[in-house]
Amino acid sequence: MNVLAHIYLSGDSDKIIIGNYIGDYVKGRDYLNYPDLVRKGIILHRNIDGFTDRHPVVHRSKIFFSKKYHKYSGVITDIIYDTDGEEVELPKVLSIEVSDDLDDYEKDEFISDEISNITGFCHKGFTTSPEINLI
Numbered sequence: 001m002n003v004l005a006h007i008y009l010s011g012d013s014d015k016i017i018i019g020n021y022i023g024d025y026v027k028g029r030d031y032l033n034y035p036d037l038v039r040k041g042i043i044l045h046r047n048i049d050g051f052t053d054r055h056p057v058v059h060r061s062k063i064f065f066s067k068k069y070h071k072y073s074g075v076i077t078d079i080i081y082d083t084d085g086e087e088v089e090l091p092k093v094l095s096i097e098v099s100d101d102l103d104d105y106e107k108d109e110f111i112s113d114e115i116s117n118i119t120g121f122c123h124k125g126f127t128t129s130p131e132i133n134l135i
């Protein structure tokens with residue numbers, strides 16, 4: 001559903017739609033390497049995500065899940081929203097090797113991308129930890 005919302009909110013420009021679609025995969029200032037309308041789509045994607053992440057309903061959801069999942073409540077909230085509450089089978093344990101050469105932001109981005117690649121869901125809003133055990 002997340003992708004459909006991003007595309008819907010892009011308007012009629014194919015280039016803005018493309019930028020909004022690839023927004024999760026363009027890191028940091030790399031968006032500056034794209035043509036103007038694609039760049040606008042990437043920025044739009046970040047603004048939509050920022051709005052959603054700061055929304056009071058999302059904030060309350062994270063608080064609700066923090067009682068059980070603590071700092072991983074953002075990941076759980078993302079999964080619930082991505083699946084619309086449908087039951088999905090996710091791995092109980094994930095092992096992800098992370099280079100020590102990365103700073104904390106890069107580690108979080110790398111782990112987020114790996115979780116997305118493994119599970120098919122986008123995950124943001126968690127901190128790096130040597131061991132992630134959600135269940």
